[in-house]
Amino acid sequence: MEEDAECAKLKIPARLHRLERAEISEFEESEELYRRVDPERIKDEGLAMAAITFHGTGMSVNRQGPPSMRLCQYPEDVLFNTKDGKHYDGWSILTFTAEVVKKFSWDHPATKKQFTLELKHAPDTCMYPHSDVRLISEGSQRQSVGAKRFSLEFKDRVAALASARKEGCLVPQD
């Protein structure tokens, strides 16, 4: 298999290197999205919102890829960090489906503006499945929903879309 020499130095598996592959703009509804979280920090579902952020280009995830071309052969591929090559063994994986993300909408209680989530395939050189979940309102990308109590509520709603892939890492909060 062809590989990127720099990515290989980071010990990122060759199947994840972007090489000459193009972006795939469409996300099929059944496709899964993965985000790694530290189980020492995010100890239960009640804390999952602490892993949610829309700053910068959006919330980083790995996409599974369409059924015809799986980009993430394993959900655990998201445990590779392409910045330093570190592999986050033992971390949990928040898993979303493209369907729930694409269908999600939230009406701001005060402004009544609607917020939605948008998926953008944003391949990294060493992580072709890398994608962003973007916060959208009135046709533009946003960094937050405004007042912090709404931000807290919004992040709870988004976190509720996810399930924890690694059994036992995120337990229900009582």
Added chain:
Amino acid sequence: MSVATQQRSPITAKAEQWDVFDNWDVFFTRVRASAHGSLSTNIGVSSEEEIKTENTENRLPTIFYLSDFYAFGYGSTSPAKSPTDNPELVEERSPEHAAEFFAPAYTYRSYSVNASLCCEVSFGTSTDTATGVVLYPLTGTVNLSEGFAKFRDQIGSFEHLPEGWDSYDAKAPTKEAVSKALRLLDKLKEEDCLPNAVIPTSDSSILVRYVYGERTFRWEFYSDGEVAYSRDINGAPREYFDVTDEKLELPLISF
């Protein structure tokens, strides 16, 4: 059967409330620790076997927030519903991690909240709905001072987190966020209510979670100095609030 005697410091806490969730056949209580850092509660357990059975039935978790407690069980299958109703001593238990001993299915839970020395001690066993099962204080030892000192150090350290500390792009919470989170911690200390989670978030804020009374609170201290919290009460929709600097000075009970 023998009486538990393993106490590491004076026990002065008392049970604050005794609730019964009849539908689940589970009793629930919270116990507040004294200012001296000791905690005492009883859990009514009639046998380890019963607890294992309970845990395989997908009912409510029977124990949580129990790690670091030395636990001794006093159980009863009498219909008594308060610790003053002459519990029948059933068995001594002194595991290193009480939750592991009492509720094997929830071992992970106990480890996952191993800083949860506060306020929240629970409970439960399989039960006979005709007679009920009573929960009684379990003897434990908690050093609240150490707990608060640990959280104070943790919060202070968040300011120095390297960029990308969450393995993505998170920045460290600002000095202002740290300062406000420490103000809340001071309030919690006044009430002997140790948080069960103090963590940085990927939004570069600080999240503090604790249980006060019947409510679970999660406060988020943002790097721009703004503060918000959520409040949960069993069965009710979660509520969200912004907190001004003035409001942050109010007593804990105000929230």
